[in-house]
Amino acid sequence: MRVVDRRRVLPEVTIGLNKEEAIILASILSKSELEKGFCRDLLSEIDVILKDDDFKERNV
Numbered sequence: 001m002r003v004v005d006r007r008r009v010l011p012e013v014t015i016g017l018n019k020e021e022a023i024i025l026a027s028i029l030s031k032s033e034l035e036k037g038f039c040r041d042l043l044s045e046i047d048v049i050l051k052d053d054d055f056k057e058r059n060v
Contacts, residue, residue, distance in 0.1 A: 030036065
């Protein structure tokens with residue numbers, strides 16, 4: 001079994017997903033408490049990035 005660093009891989013996995021694919025991924029991740037914690041951590045990191053000066057002028 002191969003161990004994957006999800007923090008490094010997940011952004012590459014989610015880039016290019018359409019809305020339907022993102023909903024499927026979210027429903028799979030929502031079934032695991034561990035994944036819920038991981039997603040909350042990821043969302044907080046994204047929030048910090050969006051507050052960065054480079055992104056303030058963009059409509060994200």
